[in-house]
Amino acid sequence: MSSSPLLSRQLFYDGKPQPASSGKTFQSINPSNAAPLAEIPVASQSDVDAAIAAADRAFPSWSQTPPIARSRILQKAASLLRERNDEIARVESLDSGKAFTETSTVDVVTGADVLEYYANLVGGGGLNGETTQLREDAWVFTKKAPLGVCAGIGAWNYPIQIALWKSAPCLAAGNTMVYKPSEFTSLHAQTLAEIYLEAGLPAGVFNVIYGAGDVGGYLTSHPTIEKVSFTGQVSTGMKVAGSAAGNMKYVTMELGGKSPVIILPDADLENAVNGAMMANFYSTGQVCTNGTRVFVHASKKSAFEQRLLEKMQHVRAGPLFDEATNFGPLSSAAHLEKVTAYIRHGIETDKAKLLYGGLGKPQVSNDLENGFWVRPTVFTDCTDDMRIVKEEIFGPVMSILYYQTVEEAVKRANTTELGLAAGVFTKDLNMAHRIIDQLQAGITWVNTWGESPAEMAVGGWKNSGMGVENGRRGIEAWVKNKSTLVDMCGEVPTVFAKL
Numbered sequence: 001m002s003s004s005p006l007l008s009r010q011l012f013y014d015g016k017p018q019p020a021s022s023g024k025t026f027q028s029i030n031p032s033n034a035a036p037l038a039e040i041p042v043a044s045q046s047d048v049d050a051a052i053a054a055a056d057r058a059f060p061s062w063s064q065t066p067p068i069a070r071s072r073i074l075q076k077a078a079s080l081l082r083e084r085n086d087e088i089a090r091v092e093s094l095d096s097g098k099a100f101t102e103t104s105t106v107d108v109v110t111g112a113d114v115l116e117y118y119a120n121l122v123g124g125g126g127l128n129g130e131t132t133q134l135r136e137d138a139w140v141f142t143k144k145a146p147l148g149v150c151a152g153i154g155a156w157n158y159p160i161q162i163a164l165w166k167s168a169p170c171l172a173a174g175n176t177m178v179y180k181p182s183e184f185t186s187l188h189a190q191t192l193a194e195i196y197l198e199a200g201l202p203a204g205v206f207n208v209i210y211g212a213g214d215v216g217g218y219l220t221s222h223p224t225i226e227k228v229s230f231t232g233q234v235s236t237g238m239k240v241a242g243s244a245a246g247n248m249k250y251v252t253m254e255l256g257g258k259s260p261v262i263i264l265p266d267a268d269l270e271n272a273v274n275g276a277m278m279a280n281f282y283s284t285g286q287v288c289t290n291g292t293r294v295f296v297h298a299s300k301k302s303a304f305e306q307r308l309l310e311k312m313q314h315v316r317a318g319p320l321f322d323e324a325t326n327f328g329p330l331s332s333a334a335h336l337e338k339v340t341a342y343i344r345h346g347i348e349t350d351k352a353k354l355l356y357g358g359l360g361k362p363q364v365s366n367d368l369e370n371g372f373w374v375r376p377t378v379f380t381d382c383t384d385d386m387r388i389v390k391e392e393i394f395g396p397v398m399s400i401l402y403y404q405t406v407e408e409a410v411k412r413a414n415t416t417e418l419g420l421a422a423g424v425f426t427k428d429l430n431m432a433h434r435i436i437d438q439l440q441a442g443i444t445w446v447n448t449w450g451e452s453p454a455e456m457a458v459g460g461w462k463n464s465g466m467g468v469e470n471g472r473r474g475i476e477a478w479v480k481n482k483s484t485l486v487d488m489c490g491e492v493p494t495v496f497a498k499l
Ligand code: NAD
Pocket: 153, 154, 155, 156, 157, 158, 180, 181, 182, 183, 211, 212, 213, 214, 215, 216, 217, 218, 220, 231, 232, 233, 234, 236, 237, 239, 240, 253, 254, 255, 256, 257, 287, 288, 289, 392, 394, 420, 460, 464, 465
């Protein structure tokens, strides 16, 4: 166990850290060695009410601040995030268990990119509406208005990135937010609130509360909340969307996936293996868009498996801050139990052929013995009816499935209730487009996997979600339209005239 002093965190609303009135706390745990990192206060219902009231008070002035002025503040916050990249990434690694080689190059950077993107978008007129000339003396104009106080609910896998992907368009559009991070990775939230404040964001525009599902449930069903932006599991998303629908709240749902990667016989083998590995082992497989069903043409079975096995040696578990480490532990003890149960099920019940990994821990030093480590695992010769092939595991578990024809691969790829991501590897670009066109998923890649830049609107089809985040389309989820018809002819064409 670590002897480092525990970090301290407080709720944050009305522009300052605030004590919680619940008297309850929960611990943040370092997943690499199971040592406690921080004691986090749980928000009571009256704390949540107070945070929402602060956001509600801040809304009139923030929503009327000109977009260019909002943009300047958000740009400043993006610069502060970049300046403090390593410091923030360090805490993200400790909190989530992701290797510092990842958090220092991806997590903060891709969050800051989105903040910069939306600051630029609204500063450059991205909230302007349309004008339509109806006839000589009449026209319609539309205006985009912010929604009001919004709730942001985060998952634990990309903590600060998720907080930024939600708060950036929310605040840029003139809304205010109460944000609840996952109870497994809460440490980033106060830091982000402090950076926003330092950048000049007025008190109450971005607020933070902590707790588990009960706190999230209270927040998202609160009558003052106009919109819920949720990232998490399908089952939780369904509950949250259901309760929001009852109150006619706007919702965006970013949920789970079981995404297919289709590798055609002509694909560059090296690239296809690299893509499949990134799609399964990056972030220890805890990425929503993971391509966990890898469809390989039967003629390439031995070549694909051989090259994959060679490259699996490059997955390196180890201390989070070691430059060579590219594979961390799972994020929590509960998640370790879940992923381990799936691997056991794959071996014992699905009877899939274990090509690599399996039960047990990867080799790590003694001081990491108590961490939530799992081995990167590959099953092959899988069939569509196996549980490991059908359900989202959210861990480093690849299932390889062989196919004979493209039509068959596409049909099997689409046989799922989920539709988050999909991709194809081939040198034949016409074929790639034909396949992508048929795949039922909102996020698709050709000859690559996983990149999700600020400019790319991403969101799931089917049970994987509702709405999109990022890109020009992403801002639409944070505004409502008002249409106005102006008639200058001066005469209402009434039907109520004397006959
Ligand atoms: P989860 O659903 O267990 O929890 C997500 C958040 O919801 C947490 O903050 C939790 O406290 C809160 N919550 C739980 N019950 C709630 C309720 N009744 N009302 C309101 N809030 C509630 O998900 P998780 O395990 O933290 O995250 C992993 C899941 O997230 C995976 O399925 C993954 O695919 C998905 N995910 C999706 C995306 C995407 O963009 N599509 C991104 C990251 C993660």
